[in-house]
Amino acid sequence: MQLKLALPKGNLLSPTSAFLQRTGLELSCYDGQSRSYRPRCDKLPELFLKVFHEKDVPIQVAVGNYDLGICGRDWVEELLAKYPSSALVKVLDLNYGKTALYVACSKSDSSRSIDYWQTKPGTIRIATEYPSLAESFALSLRLRRFSIFPLWGAAEAYPPENADLALISLPTGNPFNQTLSPVSMVLSSSALLIAHRTSWDSRDLSPLLRCLHSASDAKEITIGNIEGQKEGVDESLPSPLRPDSAVRLGLPDGHLQGPALEFLGRAGITIQNNPPDPRRPGTNIEGISTKMVRPQDMPLQVANGNFDLAVTGEDWLLNHLCRFPSSPVKQILRLGFGKVRVVAVVSKQLPVDSPQDLRELLRKGHLSRLRVASEYTDIADKYARDNHLSPYRLIPTWGASEVFLPEDADLLIENVQTGRTLAEHNLKVIDTLFESSSCLIGSTHTPHDSYKLERMNSFIHTLQQAIDKS
């Protein structure tokens, strides 16, 4: 009888690897150096293991693709806050990878009381990677009106200019950065062993559980509630607010960061490190303030007016426009670096070479329902609709999407640069949706401030010249 265990990558990978070493399960290919997504267990050959982005683990266990999973409790509670009836059993607190989720505000607001946020007129903007927990927090605190901006990351960079509050995760014991101050502790988190409800109720998981229990210095599971206590407030620092007339420029972190800075350099724009506040680097151009966040989050931030201009990928712009067709975000310049193709991918085991073949497979009943996994949820949704691939179910992923095929998804909408990763995972491209490059985006709404408009046009002109030269 095969048992399936979902394991986390990212921050929890190393401590989970160490924990599993202690169980005596003798795992191979699951450590910081390994690039494999399918570790093997020599001691329990019937154990099937797969490595996911941590955020995907509770989803995979809840839908029943895996009997057991290990991930941070924060992601479990995030899923349960949105889908309280998810088929998840919280089995064991593994007592490592400890973090705490805080609602934080800018240092400039650190003297504000809970009452202030409860009674503040207007909309309270909350930026977070945990939108469902943020909504629970807002409801439990009885905020009268709030907006939640779901992010791919870097929530700590948003207050005070682009959000009033941020719900962020901090490793236990780590201090807050210099710009933020805690308002309320929402949740304590550590690695958690979870099970699919049906597997827990009907299957004998004991061979694996025995090993996992033996290695853990586990504690009783306690139900996590949204706690409303105010944490200690640090000393106030001056607000890092920029003047309103400055052009607010969003720069990408992650893979696009290097090429973006290099491109700006060629245009004569230098981005200067700002060690006390690395997410807000300086520039050699007057009248521009910069912030470094995830490229995935740029279109939404331009749409809601947080940034005037931003560098992102055309893929993320299109994904945003698929979801919000009347969004005011538009592409201003194609910058040309970071080129990828967005493609439809299936396993080589699947006898299809085109979306039409896939449709035929569904029509003949060889596939009862198409499982479509993608980071580009809205592009994937449109693609499945436009190609009449019904019935289908979308599986949102948070990275390492190629690992989903063939066991946990049938079709993947993914970006490729060279195609090497696809080949490594025995996958094939059946369709190319479009080619994507980095781009400069802005809003269709023109700023009223003539100084700002002039600075924006000058900046765009400078980038255009750099493109023309290359």
Next chain:
Amino acid sequence: METQRCKGSRDLLPGDMARFRHVEKVFRSCCLGWGYQEVRTPTLEYLHLFTSTGTLTPNMLSRVYSFLDWDGWSGERVVLRPDGTIPAARLYVENFPQAQPAKLFYIENVFSYEETGRESRERWQCGAEVVGSARPLADVELIMLALETLGQLGIKEVKVHLSHAGVIRAVLKELGLSPAQQSELFQRVLDGDTEAMSRMVSASPHLRNAMSLLFEGKGRSAGHLQNLKITLERALLSPHLEASMNDFIAIAQCLTELGCEYQVDIVSGRSFEYYTGIIFRFYSKGERLGGGGRYNDLIPLLGGGDIPASGFALPLDRLINLITDWQDKAPRVLIQSDVSITGIHKLCFETAGALRRAGYVAELDQGHAKTSDYRWVLAIKGESAKPAFLLTDKAGGKSLRADSAAEILKALQTADATKASSP
């Protein structure tokens, strides 16, 4: 066959819809008769309408269907309305000149998530609101309107339970609790957590007796409330309590004068946080049939000025299961013809039209009708120039031959008149 219906949803079949429309008709007729005007609010509303302090409790908010709209880049969410009163209050604020009194009613669906799917996630409500009157008589009118509706629907043994949010709030205020504790306890009481109330009572030994009388008493008269008032005033000196008790007594007194029986039941559970005064609920044979109350703070919270209001809602989809002695009484005639005869179709449609205009349900047989389902069967035969009509009374087994639709109509009306005048 595997069900395709969404968990917690319900189809309304022809029989259900006939009863649904009947309830709707009775409710509309009652409301219009009392001078109320019908409104309808959108299914989608902004979430913040329901998060404003004092509207829905966090427990209720955790079950709303909320999502980003197409222009959701602003981060603001919309909901499928979870309640009828708050949108009606918003409608009033947006559309009525300030302080203009209004009597409004609506028939709408509301949505709330239910985990098991055993209960409906979409429910229908008949609701009525009086906006702009702070008088106890407005609350009494609403109770009487609801009772009239239930009475006309033939629902037997309707019981009225009365509570008073103002009294509960005044007591909580006097117990030395912080505003947050008061709010939490009030929510718990309204969510039906009777244990919370017991804990509160046991935590205040000097008030135990008065509190027990208040929360455990089940009086049936204004006199009972007078007694309570005297007892409470000895334990708690509160102008809020006095005003609320006076309001409670005035409403009870008026109901007694109108011959309306009721039971005082302070902790009867499942209510809305926005209530500020009287809370009333209706039961029949142990089943709850909705209720309402006074919500004087809601319209001010929505920015509509200091306008008092109260209202009630009846669960339409529960009522349709309770009306048993009702049936669709429209007389039904099945029209049959020999399809091979040239020109017969025109005659059939014309005859059906004449019967419909006279108030009959005239159904053309498309070849699959069961004659046993109809009181009257009309067979049309002969050439179009010289038609022959044969009307059969399936109940009496009698038949009548005629040469024209007019004769048939006359015969039907005579039969109905005879039936109506027979003892």
